[in-house]
Amino acid sequence: MKNKILVINGSVSPIEKSFSVALTNLFIDEYKKNDPEAEFIHLDLNTNEMAGKTLTRENMGTYFNEKDSMAYIEQLKDVNKVIIGCPMNNFNVSGIVKNYLEHVLLANQTFSYKYSKKGDAIGLLKHLKVQILTTQGAPFGWYLFGNHTEFLKGTWEFMGAQVNSPVLLAGTKVAPVNAMDPKAAALTVKDEVIKAAKSF
């Protein structure tokens, strides 16, 4: 069966200047070498109305609707792999990624508390394999209280997905990476990308 892969762009940077877009493109190039038949579906959260909507008291009653929630949950059920590119923005995922997750993390659709042990849930997206590709301005370890890579890994696993080894391109705001263009910067983690692409 042909792999159907959803590629999510969660960076708020211009496409040509985005480190996570360059990392995602490098990953896709490597992945295609092993799976040339795969079909890619692109979801750019910047140009997506749903990803601009934040949950508030005012919209709580209508937030999880067919167009904004169910359509994207159906999209996750329709593909068998997800590649998500996401920078660190203020110690966490970008707001557009948080809004996306808010819409698809829906009880009885992507996870269930039924039949689960105390303090545990059952993920309902067991068919999904996820590749996380993250970037951050600071080198890894400068502030471990903000670990968007682990947050994403745990969140997709909560929904039942099998998460491949994430690739983090860290230190994009400090030397030597800050002097590189995004494509060259992505190449600094090429070995990890090749390894991840082979096991994805």
Ligand SMILES: Cc1cc2nc3c(=O)[nH]c(=O)nc-3n(C[C@H](O)[C@H](O)[C@H](O)COP(=O)(O)O)c2cc1C
């Ligand atoms: C609004 C904003 C907030 C940011 N917050 C952080 C942060 O908390 N920690 C960090 O290490 N880098 C932070 N950065 C830097 C980005 O993580 C870094 O530039 C990253 O490479 C951006 O990836 P992108 O080019 O794919 O958007 C921030 C950037 C922006 C635009």
